Amino acid sequence: MKIRQKDCVCEIPQHAAVLGDEHAAELAPRVESGPIAILPERRDNGTPGGTTVFLDAVESAGGVVSELNAETRGLIWLSYKKSAELGEVLDANPQLTWVQLPWAGVDAYADVLTRCARPGLVFTSAKGSYAQPVAEHALAMTLALLRALPRRARATSWDAVPRGISLYRKNITIIGAGGIARELIRLLEPFDVTITVVRRSAGQVPGAFSTVTTDRLDKALISADVVVIAAALTGETRHLIGAKELALMKKSAVVVNIARGPLVDPDALVVALNAEKISGAALDVTEPEPLPDGHPLWTAENILITPHMADTPEMTAPLLAERIRSNVTAFLAGERFTGVVDPSAGY
Structure with a gap:
């Protein structure tokens, strides 16, 4: 129109x-x-x-x-x-x-x-x-991970092992409180999830069950079934999610990054995925970017990578x-x- x-x-x-x-x-x-x-x-x-x-x-x-x-x-x-x-x-x-x-x-x-x-x-x-298209992409990646679609999409034979869990009534931690986070909260409403927002400044985010400052990030990671990274990249937030933070998460938890690649330590993520310390990860952004052929992230366990295409x-x-x-x-x-x-x- x-x-x-x-x-x-x-x-x-x-x-x-x-x-x-x-x-x-x-x-x-x-x-x-x-x-x-x-x-x-x-x-x-x-x-x-x-x-x-x-x-x-x-x-x-x-x-x-x-x-x-x-x-x-x-x-x-x-x-x-x-x-x-x-x-x-x-x-x-x-x-x-x-x-x-x-x-x-x-x-x-x-x-x-x-x-x-x-x-x-x-x-x-x-x-x-760009909050709406990026939040939509984050939701799509979250559902894909929970339903084991990265594994299903690569399958070349019938796999009858039951895999996949529901998003309904899960604990979601969103790092960042800008437009993407707020739109994602709106999109998640039908799933009856419990949302914790981690932000730099104090103040409740509408729709979130709890809003905490970044000094309480560790506690917010421990209870999360899904961690969505929607924060700005600054000198303070580089590798915000590294080996220590990944070790705090449930083995069944998944990580979704639709913000900036360097917010996540890629080496630590590869180790966590291949050792099954977390269940999966979905990245629309990577470090480095573009992600070169042969990089270990491409073949990590239960990984879903899109080439910075959350919005076109x-x-x-x-x-x-x-x-x-x-x-x-x-x-x-x-x-x-x-x-x-x-x-x-x-x-």
Whole structure:
């Protein structure tokens, strides 16, 4: 379905944004608005139609798209890989006051965010925009693991050994309290599960039976049947799940990572799976990424790996376009941005 706004055709997103309470609408310092550049401009930036859908989003919000010059005040950066190039652009253009980044996680830009942070410059991300498709993928992977589908999918002969357990009334620990976690809580409601959310800051997450801070992660792992990792990758959270944490879990428990690969120690995970210290793992993200041929994770016991496809460009392009449209509106009106990034925190 499509709608027409100001003579441009805009696709209605299939999904809606879901934000954590600390990121729903943050008040950033009012910044000087002006023309907006979209970079890189090539059509190979990983989105259907290249930059056209984002240009339409800017113009539908009343913004003006221009080449990067002395009058430009906004920058929409569409490349995940070219963080160093973004730093060069920011160094050369001190007149910029707002930068929109393309993904929910900003770990790829961590060095740039720290080095280029300055008064009067606001960074926003797509945090929350992709929560629904990613949470859907997390649920699918969870069900697949519990029903032993990785083993079934690889079978080449009839296996009559009964395997598989139900998700109903299980204990679920979700690490992270952002949009993905909140949408997953909603999707899990029909299964009558008991959910514990582990988050950095205090405060109850709606729909969770219990919300605890990260210093109580160990206790939350001990009782979990399913551990879903939906946290931001920072210096503090690298290898958040390692040998010690895996050893705390039930032998029947499974791990699902749909956040960032380095949140899980891959060597420790391989050992835990092959020694049957846990029942299984599903990864949409890995360390390293892409996961090279022959890596031990590929052949670990009861492993399910998808190649960072919890959301696809067809899903994310309209969602990012909607985030751009809303933030351009805020940029021009001096109002609240959505998804403001804290460079010191790393998300």
